[in-house]
Amino acid sequence: MNAVKFLFAAYIATWVIHGLYLGSLVRRFSRLRQQVKELGKK
């Protein structure tokens, strides 16, 4: 029963890693879109 916590830890860790990566993609996208806006204004 104690081992089940490792199972949940593995599943949670997987989605935390994916979440962090997806978050970094979103951040990079929004930064680039900001740059595109600034370039469009010039």
Place this chain on the structure above:
Amino acid sequence: MKRIFPILSIVTVILLAYALYEALVVAPTDALQGDVYRIIYYHVPSAWTAFLLFFINFVASIQYLMRAKKSTEVAAKWIVIAIGVVGVIATFIPAVQHMLPTGMRPSAVATTVLLIPIFYFLIGRWFPGDKLDILAVTSAEVGVVFCTIVLVTGPLWARPVWGIWWAPGDIRLTSTLVLWLIYVSYLVLRRFSNSAQTQMLAAALAVFGALDVPLVYFSIWFFRTQHPQPVIGGGGSMDPRMLHVLLISWMAFLCFAFLVCWSRFRLELLHREVEQAHAMESLVGAGSTRTSLPLSRSSK
């Protein structure tokens, strides 16, 4: 194409939820390990997805290097065809079959060998010019994410089952860690080097990095390791219900990886266009002109 992305996203979310339900509820409990074995439903599909992405990176890098000269490009095409034909024929020769490790099916080897020319020509056709390099960086980055999951979930399974987090010196574990380090260094090189040769150097590094993938995969056949033996294509046995869940989970992870790669690919395209626009702007002179690059197209 704009409609496909949200539709595929919904399908992927449903698949992932279904795979999670199957993994936690439907799949039978292992008689020896108990419920903790269910980690394989995330660990193994992540490993297979990482290998596939590194293989795509390898093919894209080879193509990128070969395209430097027309003669090498043509030679590479014929070499790839030869690898496919000779490899498939060789797996049906009894003498070669005897050389294969116990449990490894010749048909599995033939299929894998056949994938090399198929991937080579499909990638070459679908990703012309600089898109090949964008595909390489995309597949490497997403591959590293999946490989990270393999390296995190592996010890989380090993601790309750083996009693240790990591088996020092175990070739499967060490070679996987080396693989991860190679591709992390590949990404670091791409991120921080501004040389004109960066893409070429990165492609060369990727080719060497990919050589570690077969070592990782076949290490459990050729060396004594603590890592469990393969359950598919390697003579191992697995409850058909467990195998069914494993394949569903892999399909869900493949769809997810495809979506992430798609997003990362678009991000890289946009990044290069912005860089180009900045370069144009500095060439023409700050504030004197508007850029004429199609920024709005890729930003959508």
